[in-house]
Amino acid sequence: MEAFLSSLVSIAFHGVAYGMILYVISVGLSVTMGLMRFVNLAHGVFAMAGGYILTAGLSRFGLSFPVALTLAFFLVAAGSIVLERLLYARLYSADELEQVLFTIGLIFIAVAVAQIVFGTLQQPVVLPDYIKGQFPLFGRDFPAYRVFLIAFSTAMIAALWFGVERTRWGAMVRAAVDNRAMAQSIGINTRRLFTLTFALGSGLAGLGGALGAEIIAIQPTYPFEHLVYFLIVVSIGGLGSLRGPFIAALLIGVTDTACKYWVPQFGAFFIYVATIGLLLWRPAGLFGRRV
Amino acid sequence: MQAVGYGADPRIRWTEWLPWLAAIAVFFLLPEYLPLGARILVFILFALSLDLVLGYAGVITLGHSAFFGLGAYVAGILSAKFGITDPLLLLAAAALAAGVLGIATGAVILRTHGLTQLMLTLAIAAVCFEIANRATPITGGADGLHGIRIDPIFGAFRFDLFGRTAYVYCLIMLFCGWWLVRRIIYSPFGAALTGIRENEVRMHAIGVPVYRRLVIAYTVSAMLAGVAGALLTQTNQFVGLNVLGFEPSGELLVMLILGGVGRLYGAVVGPLVYLIAQDQLARQFPEYWYLGIGLILVLVVMFARGGILGIIDGLIARFRRPA
Amino acid sequence: MTPVLETRGLCKSFGALTVAENIDFRLEAGARHALIGPNGAGKTTFVNMLTGRLAPSAGRVLLGGEDITRLGQAARVKRGIGRTFQINTLFRNMSVLDNVALGVAERHGTGGRLWQPAMVHERVRKEAHDLLVMLGLEDDAGRRAGDLPYGKQRLVEIAIALGLKPRVLLLDEPAAGVPSIESERILGALDALPGDIAILIIDHDMDLVFRFAQRISVLVQGEVLVEGTPAEIAGNRRVHEVYLGEQRHA
Numbered sequence: 131m132e133a134f135l136s137s138l139v140s141i142a143f144h145g146v147a148y149g150m151i152l153y154v155i156s157v158g159l160s161v162t163m164g165l166m167r168f169v170n171l172a173h174g175v176f177a178m179a180g181g182y183i184l185t186a187g188l189s190r191f192g193l194s195f196p197v198a199l200t201l202a203f204f205l206v207a208a209g210s211i212v213l214e215r216l217l218y219a220r221l222y223s224a225d226e227l228e229q230v231l232f233t234i235g236l237i238f239i240a241v242a243v244a245q246i247v248f249g250t251l252q253q254p255v256v257l258p259d260y261i262k263g264q265f266p267l268f269g270r271d272f273p274a275y276r277v278f279l280i281a282f283s284t285a286m287i288a289a290l291w292f293g294v295e296r297t298r299w300g301a302m303v304r305a306a307v308d309n310r311a312m313a314q315s316i317g318i319n320t321r322r323l324f325t326l327t328f329a330l331g332s333g334l335a336g337l338g339g340a341l342g343a344e345i346i347a348i349q350p351t352y353p354f355e356h357l358v359y360f361l362i363v364v365s366i367g368g369l370g371s372l373r374g375p376f377i378a379a380l381l382i383g384v385t386d387t388a389c390k391y392w393v394p395q396f397g398a399f400f401i402y403v404a405t406i407g408l409l410l411w412r413p414a415g416l417f418g419r420r421v
Numbered sequence: 422m423q424a425v426g427y428g429a430d431p432r433i434r435w436t437e438w439l440p441w442l443a444a445i446a447v448f449f450l451l452p453e454y455l456p457l458g459a460r461i462l463v464f465i466l467f468a469l470s471l472d473l474v475l476g477y478a479g480v481i482t483l484g485h486s487a488f489f490g491l492g493a494y495v496a497g498i499l500s501a502k503f504g505i506t507d508p509l510l511l512l513a514a515a516a517l518a519a520g521v522l523g524i525a526t527g528a529v530i531l532r533t534h535g536l537t538q539l540m541l542t543l544a545i546a547a548v549c550f551e552i553a554n555r556a557t558p559i560t561g562g563a564d565g566l567h568g569i570r571i572d573p574i575f576g577a578f579r580f581d582l583f584g585r586t587a588y589v590y591c592l593i594m595l596f597c598g599w600w601l602v603r604r605i606i607y608s609p610f611g612a613a614l615t616g617i618r619e620n621e622v623r624m625h626a627i628g629v630p631v632y633r634r635l636v637i638a639y640t641v642s643a644m645l646a647g648v649a650g651a652l653l654t655q656t657n658q659f660v661g662l663n664v665l666g667f668e669p670s671g672e673l674l675v676m677l678i679l680g681g682v683g684r685l686y687g688a689v690v691g692p693l694v695y696l697i698a699q700d701q702l703a704r705q706f707p708e709y710w711y712l713g714i715g716l717i718l719v720l721v722v723m724f725a726r727g728g729i730l731g732i733i734d735g736l737i738a739r740f741r742r743p744a
Numbered sequence: 745m746t747p748v749l750e751t752r753g754l755c756k757s758f759g760a761l762t763v764a765e766n767i768d769f770r771l772e773a774g775a776r777h778a779l780i781g782p783n784g785a786g787k788t789t790f791v792n793m794l795t796g797r798l799a800p801s802a803g804r805v806l807l808g809g810e811d812i813t814r815l816g817q818a819a820r821v822k823r824g825i826g827r828t829f830q831i832n833t834l835f836r837n838m839s840v841l842d843n844v845a846l847g848v849a850e851r852h853g854t855g856g857r858l859w860q861p862a863m864v865h866e867r868v869r870k871e872a873h874d875l876l877v878m879l880g881l882e883d884d885a886g887r888r889a890g891d892l893p894y895g896k897q898r899l900v901e902i903a904i905a906l907g908l909k910p911r912v913l914l915l916d917e918p919a920a921g922v923p924s925i926e927s928e929r930i931l932g933a934l935d936a937l938p939g940d941i942a943i944l945i946i947d948h949d950m951d952l953v954f955r956f957a958q959r960i961s962v963l964v965q966g967e968v969l970v971e972g973t974p975a976e977i978a979g980n981r982r983v984h985e986v987y988l989g990e991q992r993h994a
Contacts, residue, residue: 232722238715245708365540402548426842431861607861619835627847628821
């Protein structure tokens with residue numbers, strides 16, 4: 131019994147850490163899909179980029195951990211602005227198939243570039259000493275890095291939710307998600323709003339990819355391998371919503387960890403089946419408004 | 422403008438026989454390329470199946486590999502584990518299995534739209550991949566399934582090492598598939614599919630049972646994809662995980678967009694160009710291959726939405742314009 | 745006599761917003777009826793409830809005495825309801841002939857045939873062609889629908905609905921967006937519509953309405969304000985208030 135409870139706690143802990151990372155990465159996708167109605171399958175590319183920036187920054191350039199993390203956020207955000215202005219913006223009015231094909235093309239390019247520059251192997255994450263090791267919590271030892279992950283992600287998420295609820299930017303986003311034509315007619319500069327929100331969402335993805343580099347390995351096939359999970363978080367959570375994907379991400383994080391621990395021979399089978407079931411029951415997601 | 426519908430002449434134009442003549446010529450003139458040729462033929466059939474549901478009916482699916490892979494594995498498992506080795510029987514079994522999966526999943530996902538629908542196609546394909554990956558005793562897991570034996574066709578044509586039998590076999594099966602798809606496209610059903618893609622709202626308002634038509638199209642498409650998968654297994658006498666998952670679906674989409682979506686011969690040109698290019702270029706520089714494919718995809722979407730056939734159409738129109 | 749189309753107590757609310765309130769409406773066979781009302785009165789919502797595109801919150805829709813409230817769009821079309829849309833809803837990339845033929849084929853029951861080429865279905869083609877002749881579109885039969893001038897597209901819209909051989913035809917602003925040079929064409933087509941079809945026109949254009957309608961219903965904020973002959977409506981003070989009063993308040 132003792133062992134069972136212990137493993138439950140362990141699963142919950144690791145599951146929550148994984149879920150938080152999933153959320154930080156996917157929340158940008160939810161907002162931009164809800165805001166710009168653009169099917170961006172290439173979102174995982176930003177997470178991967180953040181991961182590469184962190185690992186390369188730590189091991190090749192000897193940067194400190196906080197610096198590398200900050201760079202991951204800002205460089206990815208900046209890069210995404212360039213991509214958005216040059217490419218994405220032209221396709222906002224294109225039909226769904228074209229958006230899907232375009233973003234798949236981006237994934238191919240990113241995967242190839244990653245492979246050429248960094249090789250096919252997983253990137254090692256050289257964590258600083260002060261974050262390694264064990265951290266005592268409630269009388270148990272937990273991996274310190276995971277504790278840091280959870281704490282840091284919580285802070286980021288709180289900042290994000292505060293930003294969307296309280297700032298003018300957040301109000302504009304919520305208005306435009308709700309009714310874009312209306313928002314435009316009351317003078318909201320949707321073009322700039324899109325770019326800014328896209329940058330924020332992509333930056334967060336980069337940050338999530340960097341933070342989660344230990345949990346979700348950084349390798350060239352990253353955007354393909356984890357695309358399904360990011361999309362599951364968004365479609366179950368509901369497009370354009372903030373809270374929905376959070377619940378969805380935690381659910382997936384914990385369920386995936388539990389399955390890998392207790393029934394590893396089934397792999398992600400249950401998650402996919404559960405996703406199918408949930409989407410059939412609630413096509414707009416748990417908290418979504420439109421399909 | 423669409424070439425289907427009530428004003429479209431369904432008779433086969435002489436130019437449509439050219440690809441078949443070319444394929445027969447390849448058999449005699451390029452014997453060392455027959456294995457690649459068989460692979461191209463299989464993917465043309467696979468692309469035709471996807472074009473039916475994506476190009477004509479407008480259903481965006483990223484999970485068509487589920488039917489392809491199911492057909493491939495059914496053929497492989499029946500042969501390796503159950504000793505059923507007659508090739509045509511295996512094709513029939515694959516078509517049946519894929520058809521059942523097609524109607525079961527189609528009935529469910531065709532009630533949804535947008536991201537949800539896309540997600541469901543991905544999830545179903547992911548489930549199939551996981552099952553194949555984990556059910557190692559049956560499917561061979563990550564190593565794939567060996568020990569697949571295929572009887573000579575009609576007892577007379579043995580699958581030889583040079584791929585000659587396989588090539589002719591695939592060519593004949595492709596011909597049947599092409600003929601079937603062509604008939605469907607020129608039929609009233611095909612016109613209805615195009616109407617659904619063009620303006621679903623209008624179709625409802627003229628009394629068309631849209632959902633039912635889509636499910637039928639989806640099931641037929643699934644069966645064809647299943648046959649294509651089984652053909653691949655029989656040709657290679659092996660089936661592995663690479664017939665499932667996102668990669669074959671994604672690659673097929675690229676092939677189709679390259680050739681031209683929503684056109685019968687886009688599904689011929691696309692795989693042909695893609696697989697030949699892949700054979701020649703990808704071996705030396707696999708990373709650059711994906712880079713090139715990605716760039717082409719982005720460029721096609723932004724500047725040449727009709728694919729290769731679209732570009733050709735544009736050139737022809739320019740030459741036909743009076744001086 | 746049983747009206748061809750009837751609604752009893754039809755209501756529609758979206759949460760707290762009531763868009764249709766207790767609408768009792770009757771359309772007789774061969775009628776030429778118009779539905780008018782200020783913007784946002786709920787006219788298109790009403791039409792969507794008649795065709796089955798929108799389900800009512802309460803009330804019933806009856807076609808020829810049969811309760812069709814639970815039926816979907818396709819089933820209602822089969823029973824004889826046809827409509828045109830306020831904004832052209834055509835198959836832009838298909839030929840004009842195909843646009844009409846699709847509906848005709850569906851009515852004949854051959855729309856789902858997989859085997860025979862579409863071109864072989866002579867009856868469908870002929871009927872579609874005849875409809876185009878009736879509306880003066882026969883020269884455009886092979887043209888891409890999206891290439892036609894807007895006024896002609898509006899005619900195609902009507903042709904598609906006629907191809908369904910409806911008992912009831914709902915025309916949602918048939919001349920909307922059409923430049924005045926072309927609108928005479930459309931008005932002529934409306935005049936020439938078969939006398940046995942019951943027609944309901946939803947429109948703002950008073951000239952069209954008074955020229956065409958034998959009876960007029962006025963819809964205001966989801967409720968039927970008044971119904972009567974054109975003369976009665978023209979002389980009705982409340983109608984004037986609704987239309988002119990709004991301008992005074994603006």
